[in-house]
Amino acid sequence: MTLIAYRLDRSFAWNASHPPRLPARPRKLKEGPGSWIFDRRVESPVGIAAGPLPNSRWIEAYARLGYGLLTYKTVRTAAHAALPQPNLIFCTPGDPATVEPAPRPLDPGRVTWAVSQGLPSTDPDEWRSDVLRAKSKIRPGQILIVSVVGTPRPGGDAQQLSEDYALCARWAADAGADVIEVHLSSLLTTGEQPQMVYENPALSAYIVDRVRRAVGQRPVIAKLGATRSPRALHELASRLAPRLDGFILVNGLRRSVLKSDGTPAFPGEGRDPSAVVGAGIYTQSQVQVEELLAWRKAGAWSRAILAVGGLTTVERVQHALASGADAAMVGTAALTDPLVAAHVRMRTP
Numbered sequence: 001m002t003l004i005a006y007r008l009d010r011s012f013a014w015n016a017s018h019p020p021r022l023p024a025r026p027r028k029l030k031e032g033p034g035s036w037i038f039d040r041r042v043e044s045p046v047g048i049a050a051g052p053l054p055n056s057r058w059i060e061a062y063a064r065l066g067y068g069l070l071t072y073k074t075v076r077t078a079a080h081a082a083l084p085q086p087n088l089i090f091c092t093p094g095d096p097a098t099v100e101p102a103p104r105p106l107d108p109g110r111v112t113w114a115v116s117q118g119l120p121s122t123d124p125d126e127w128r129s130d131v132l133r134a135k136s137k138i139r140p141g142q143i144l145i146v147s148v149v150g151t152p153r154p155g156g157d158a159q160q161l162s163e164d165y166a167l168c169a170r171w172a173a174d175a176g177a178d179v180i181e182v183h184l185s186s187l188l189t190t191g192e193q194p195q196m197v198y199e200n201p202a203l204s205a206y207i208v209d210r211v212r213r214a215v216g217q218r219p220v221i222a223k224l225g226a227t228r229s230p231r232a233l234h235e236l237a238s239r240l241a242p243r244l245d246g247f248i249l250v251n252g253l254r255r256s257v258l259k260s261d262g263t264p265a266f267p268g269e270g271r272d273p274s275a276v277v278g279a280g281i282y283t284q285s286q287v288q289v290e291e292l293l294a295w296r297k298a299g300a301w302s303r304a305i306l307a308v309g310g311l312t313t314v315e316r317v318q319h320a321l322a323s324g325a326d327a328a329m330v331g332t333a334a335l336t337d338p339l340v341a342a343h344v345r346m347r348t349p
Contacts, residue, residue, distance in 0.1 A: 005052070005335040008089070008102075012054075012082035012117050019057040022065060022338050031345075034141060035068070037304055037326045038179060038219040038245060042068035043141035045321055046341040049248065049308045049329035050074050050147035050181060050223070051115075051277075055122075056134035062334065063138045066341040069306075069327055070138060072131055074147040074183050075121045077168045082120035089114045089257065089265050093280030096256035099265045108336035109313040112280035114257040116266040119149055119186060124168075128175040135176035146177035147223065149186050150207065162207045166214035173215040180218055182211050185225035185251035189270070196254070198224050201239050208243045219245040221306065226250050226284060230291050237292060238300060246304030247292060248329060250285040252277040278312060278332035285309025286320065293324045312336070314343045 005020040035045040047069025054073040091097040091114045150165035169180045184198040227233040252275035257265040289307045307325035312333045320328040333340045
């Protein structure tokens, strides 16, 4: 098999403007019983996480392939250019991760990538119109999630960042998003020590509270990365749960990515560490998902849990759902095996 959905040798902007030529909706696609999430029935609990779908043309291409939840790639309140190439590199997981040649033949279930794009976003007027178009391209049994992130300003503080998140969320809701994803797995470099937003529970709660007020009853989920310990995850989730409708985790692992000669795989300032995604992060990701599921089962709180991280095969998707996740969200698999949701349906009794 070969990659059919993303050109690693082209820029993010080029890929965004060249949606893949994917198969038509399979004629024998099994309808299945569907599932319920956010008080709505969806045709499938298999979705696509933020990342692979940068605009409505990509969402239109994937909407016919059996996914129940489709996530519009993270947007901002101001245009933000992508980092220069390379943006996506095959790698071997580790700490640090190491670059490897593209495997031949390609096994979609074993692909691990390092990603360095910089959370690009088009101008708000453009993406707001495009979210509206994306909403018109999906079916009643599908949910459109829009991922939003705040942009720190020079001299800005927690209030500025939170208000920026909230404004972006309100614009996304007004444009037609069914669910707002608050991207807390973004890097803050304004403090003495760079950290991910979710690593600061007080700031995360403040942001989510402002977003909740901005969008009213619209479902809100928080995107989390890998935490330092089960205790840290439990404390963070417990603090955010009263303000949320759900969680989505894990958004990749932060790792240095090196070439064989020891030099950085992504040249330039601010690109180390990068996000490692795909098959190689499955075990660590699912441990955290299952921790959250266990606490929910114990009655800590009742919120939707959307599993993501290394779900690159049908078997892994099925295991996440069987473990109790309300949805299984794929990223790497959406680009290497676009029919993964259809395959899950075919194998579901």
